[in-house]
Amino acid sequence: MKNLIVFALIISLSSFISVNGKDIEIALEAELAQKIKEPMIVDDDDVGKNASNGKFIWMEGKPKEGGGGKGWAEFIINLPESGKYALWGHVTAWDGNSDSFWVTWQPADPNEDAQATQNKQFRWGVAGGPVWHWDRINHWLDAGTFDREWKFKEKGETVLRIAVREDATMLDAIFVTSNVKAKAPGEANVRLPTKKDIKIQVEGLAVNQKGKITTTWAKIKSLP
Numbered sequence: 001m002k003n004l005i006v007f008a009l010i011i012s013l014s015s016f017i018s019v020n021g022k023d024i025e026i027a028l029e030a031e032l033a034q035k036i037k038e039p040m041i042v043d044d045d046d047v048g049k050n051a052s053n054g055k056f057i058w059m060e061g062k063p064k065e066g067g068g069g070k071g072w073a074e075f076i077i078n079l080p081e082s083g084k085y086a087l088w089g090h091v092t093a094w095d096g097n098s099d100s101f102w103v104t105w106q107p108a109d110p111n112e113d114a115q116a117t118q119n120k121q122f123r124w125g126v127a128g129g130p131v132w133h134w135d136r137i138n139h140w141l142d143a144g145t146f147d148r149e150w151k152f153k154e155k156g157e158t159v160l161r162i163a164v165r166e167d168a169t170m171l172d173a174i175f176v177t178s179n180v181k182a183k184a185p186g187e188a189n190v191r192l193p194t195k196k197d198i199k200i201q202v203e204g205l206a207v208n209q210k211g212k213i214t215t216t217w218a219k220i221k222s223l224p
């Protein structure tokens with residue numbers, strides 16, 4: 001009987017630990033996207049000074065009403081676990097005409113070209129500010145902006161597309177986290193990519209919660 005109680009205690013303790021385990025966190029440089037389609041470009045000029053890794057991506061130009069709505073960057077993100085995820089972007093948004101992107105993350109989102117469909121579910125209303133700051137990726141719907149979360153049924157490769165909506169909205173880095181509750185960057189434990197993060201991104205690796213590399217993917221090298 002005593003053994004049974006101890007056993008039950010161990011089981012409940014271990015489930016407590018896993019529930020409260022460290023979040024999965026992946027930091028990505030925007031300019032190291034696997035594919036970038038013009039007029040979205042990588043830039044390093046004075047406009048985006050102090051960008052992480054010295055570079056960022058944008059549709060170059062002055063903010064103007066309407067925006068270009070062409071070009072995008074795609075990231076292959078190798079998730080080490082299934083489950084729910086949130087995204088944060090390190091951004092600059094000059095004014096009300098340079099503060100949005102389209103965001104789709106497959107396979108949780110469909111293979112939909114949001115620039116063509118103009119589906120507001122995929123519209124990210126970027127928090128304004130003339131210097132780099134973190135903003136949680138949201139849906140900008142008619143009723144306002146609401147934090148997005150994505151649920152992946154399986155671990156492994158996913159494809160995140162950040163597409164131009166309004167010219168001049170700037171993206172420096174992306175932070176992926178399994179913490180979908182955090183409302184503020186500090187709570188979400190956001191970080192700019194470290195040298196190790198950049199190596200993981202370039203080599204196409206996934207990491208476990210303890211920051212150890214778990215898998216490699218080969219497909220990335222054969223991307224068209």
Ligand SMILES: [Ca+2]
Binds near residue numbers: 096097098099166
């Ligand atoms: Ca706008």
Ligand SMILES: [Ca+2]
Binds near residue numbers: 051054055056
């Ligand atoms: Ca950067």
